[in-house]
Amino acid sequence: MKDTVIKEKNVKIPLYVTVYETISQWLKEGKYKPGDKLPGENILSEQLNVSRGTLRQAMLLLQEDGFIANQQGRGNIVLSNQNISKSGLEKIGNPIVDFCLQPVDRVETAIGFQPATQKHQEVLKLRPSSIVAVIDITYYSGEIPVGFAMVYMPYEIMDNSSVDLENTDTVYRFYTGLLSGGGLYSDTKLRMGNARERLANILKIPEGEPFLILEEELYSEYDTPVLSQKLFFAPECHEFCINRKNDRNMGI
Amino acid sequence: MKDTVIKEKNVKIPLYVTVYETISQWLKEGKYKPGDKLPGENILSEQLNVSRGTLRQAMLLLQEDGFIANQQGRGNIVLSNQNISKSGLEKIGNPIVDFCLQPVDRVETAIGFQPATQKHQEVLKLRPSSIVAVIDITYYSGEIPVGFAMVYMPYEIMDNSSVDLENTDTVYRFYTGLLSGGGLYSDTKLRMGNARERLANILKIPEGEPFLILEEELYSEYDTPVLSQKLFFAPECHEFCINRKNDRNMGI
DNA sequence: TCGTATTTGTACGTATGTATT
DNA sequence: AAATACATACGTACAAATACG
Numbered sequence: 001m002k003d004t005v006i007k008e009k010n011v012k013i014p015l016y017v018t019v020y021e022t023i024s025q026w027l028k029e030g031k032y033k034p035g036d037k038l039p040g041e042n043i044l045s046e047q048l049n050v051s052r053g054t055l056r057q058a059m060l061l062l063q064e065d066g067f068i069a070n071q072q073g074r075g076n077i078v079l080s081n082q083n084i085s086k087s088g089l090e091k092i093g094n095p096i097v098d099f100c101l102q103p104v105d106r107v108e109t110a111i112g113f114q115p116a117t118q119k120h121q122e123v124l125k126l127r128p129s130s131i132v133a134v135i136d137i138t139y140y141s142g143e144i145p146v147g148f149a150m151v152y153m154p155y156e157i158m159d160n161s162s163v164d165l166e167n168t169d170t171v172y173r174f175y176t177g178l179l180s181g182g183g184l185y186s187d188t189k190l191r192m193g194n195a196r197e198r199l200a201n202i203l204k205i206p207e208g209e210p211f212l213i214l215e216e217e218l219y220s221e222y223d224t225p226v227l228s229q230k231l232f233f234a235p236e237c238h239e240f241c242i243n244r245k246n247d248r249n250m251g252i
Numbered sequence: 253m254k255d256t257v258i259k260e261k262n263v264k265i266p267l268y269v270t271v272y273e274t275i276s277q278w279l280k281e282g283k284y285k286p287g288d289k290l291p292g293e294n295i296l297s298e299q300l301n302v303s304r305g306t307l308r309q310a311m312l313l314l315q316e317d318g319f320i321a322n323q324q325g326r327g328n329i330v331l332s333n334q335n336i337s338k339s340g341l342e343k344i345g346n347p348i349v350d351f352c353l354q355p356v357d358r359v360e361t362a363i364g365f366q367p368a369t370q371k372h373q374e375v376l377k378l379r380p381s382s383i384v385a386v387i388d389i390t391y392y393s394g395e396i397p398v399g400f401a402m403v404y405m406p407y408e409i410m411d412n413s414s415v416d417l418e419n420t421d422t423v424y425r426f427y428t429g430l431l432s433g434g435g436l437y438s439d440t441k442l443r444m445g446n447a448r449e450r451l452a453n454i455l456k457i458p459e460g461e462p463f464l465i466l467e468e469e470l471y472s473e474y475d476t477p478v479l480s481q482k483l484f485f486a487p488e489c490h491e492f493c494i495n496r497k498n499d500r501n502m503g504i
Numbered sequence: 505t506c507g508t509a510t511t512t513g514t515a516c517g518t519a520t521g522t523a524t525t
Numbered sequence: 526a527a528a529t530a531c532a533t534a535c536g537t538a539c540a541a542a543t544a545c546g
């Protein structure tokens with residue numbers, strides 16, 4: 001039997017993830033407050049009945065989330081971000097929805113199929129005979145269109161996942177499921193552009209009006225392309241959050 | 253004695269970083285090419301005379317850089333990114349320079365000082381009596397202004413670093429040094445805005461013209477604010493690259 | 505199809521180094 | 526100067542996913 005969905009999930013949760021969730025919970029509950037120092041790693045690992053190495057793996061996750069900062073000799077300090085740090089544009093998600101200033105309350109999805117163009121063959125690493133699914137999504141806040149997405153996906157991927165292609169609702173859910181599923185990474189470009197006829201019509205804005213365009217390819221492990229998409233953001237509707245970092249002390 | 257610069261550097265390089273650099277070098281030299289499988293971790297660690305744990309720490313760094321992908325049971329595979337993966341907007345840098353479509357060949361820097369306004373006090377966690385350095389930077393490609401930065405920094409930080417405040421060139425270098433120094437993280441917002449009089453003049457564009465605005469605060473470890481800045485991008489001059497990810501398999 | 509070998513993932517324990525208090 | 530606490534490094538063992546005969 002093959003994988004049913006894309007991986008029927010492992011159910012098996014590593015110990016260090018459990019530890020991470022436990023400590024996360026402590027912080028949410030206020031057991032340790034911003035500015036507090038966590039107990040030493042030796043003490044904590046003993047309390048939780050895990051080795052110090054396992055505890056440190058959990059600490060790494062907490063750090064990535066911005067929950068704690070640590071410094072050699074001092075300790076692990078709880079940061080002020082007691083609120084769950086919103087994930088920004090550096091994480092894969094649905095930017096049109098995530099960063100819209102108004103609530104997105106309706107989407108219109110359309111799906112079609114076409115042979116892979118040369119560009120698709122390059123970008124999605126497909127053979128000429130391959131079929132590409134084209135998904136157009138329009139996002140509305142009330143009656144106002146706030147964004148539009150053109151998604152290109154190898155037909156294979158949808159085929160493996162038993163999506164009901166007649167039901168545009170499940171198609172959209174499949175798409176958002178892919179995005180939130182994890183294990184993906186992107187090569188993304190963001191720029192300003194001017195609305196031509198078609199998009200001006202869709203977004204109900206004057207022709208020539210500038211707006212934001214996000215163009216990206218998503219890959220899974222091994223560099224396997226999963227989809228390529230172009231997102232168009234109606235003007236004045238979005239503000240993007242990004243959590244930038246610069247961890248590596250590389251270079252001199 | 254206190255830290256002289258911001259940390260006179262450790263000189264001491266961890267073993268796993270050395271291993272990371274060794275393998276990076278191998279990949280650059282083409283010892284292993286995209287698509288190749290690296291030797292098993294046991295073999296590699298034996299070859300390099302390190303424990304498997306240490307090797308795996310190096311592998312983590314290689315993964316973060318996008319040089320290799322790994323999968324349980326299969327191995328560590330070299331990815332196609334043999335070219336050094338450019339760091340995108342998710343890393344701290346100087347976006348006006350990094351993502352400008354034309355080369356930035358000149359900057360004009362001005363510096364001034366003022367008492368901390370209420371907003372500065374909040375954002376930079378300063379007392380009312382504190383002094384804030386205001387650095388204005390205009391970026392040019394030839395004679396064309398491509399961007400403008402307004403940087404606010406607690407005077408303390410500059411004071412500790414023996415910057416020659418008379419020499420705007422060293423001030424600019426201090427600023428870029430801070431950005432590339434590492435150990436920082438940001439809370440960044442990106443949006444479109446319309447040029448009002450002052451900025452329209454600086455960027456030499458018509459009033460009301462839309463452009464991109466990036467507003468952010470930079471923090472070091474412990475949530476200590478380092479600077480707050482507003483960047484303005486002249487229209488049609490920039491394209492941002494972002495490497496988005498979604499590693500964590502969290503949430504169901 | 506099934507078992508076996510290979511390879512990475514997780515977990516533990518121990519020891520020592522280094523920064524901070 | 527000493528104690529504390531995190532960082533690095535080694536070794537071992539077993540689990541889980543994959544590849545292969």
